[in-house]
Amino acid sequence: RERNIQAQWFDVRKGMRTSDRFGRAEPDVEALAELTNQQLAPRLDEGIVITQGFIGSEAKGRTTTLGRGGSDYTAALLGEALHATRVDIWTDVPGIYTTDPRVVSAAKRIDVIAFEEAAEMATFGAKVLHPATLLPAVRSGIPVFGGSRK
Incomplete structure (x- = not known):
């Protein structure tokens, strides 16, 4: 804000679909790529996007966690999905x-x-x-x- 740079929030659970193994959820890479390109990629054209790591959501929408290293794993998965x-x-x-x-x-x-x-x-x-x-x-x-x- 101090630098007048536009930023917006994106809840990663909208794109990070996972299994229901709570605490060690496995991401659905194909769903992640599709949802990320539909929902997150367009926002990147508008400015900076802030999101979180370590979490996702399973088919019923319940929050899941990826386990140890989940935040770094999220960064790499999003990088792959967005062709970074x-x-x-x-x-x-x-x-x-x-x-x-x-x-x-x-x-x-x-x-x-x-x-x-x-x-x-x-x-x-x-x-x-x-x-x-x-x-x-x-x-x-x-x-x-x-x-x-x-």
């Missing part, structure tokens, strides 16, 4: 590290990492990105940028 050229994910940790820098002071930052390496690190418990987050990006060839406000 890049997905940016912001976090409170400045980069990807060889280990948790809050625990190991000698941890080294990794400036560039391949999808496969990030997925492997996440699979073994690294707090990089949830492995599911990388699937839509890999399927669509969309680079994922991990940024930090620190």
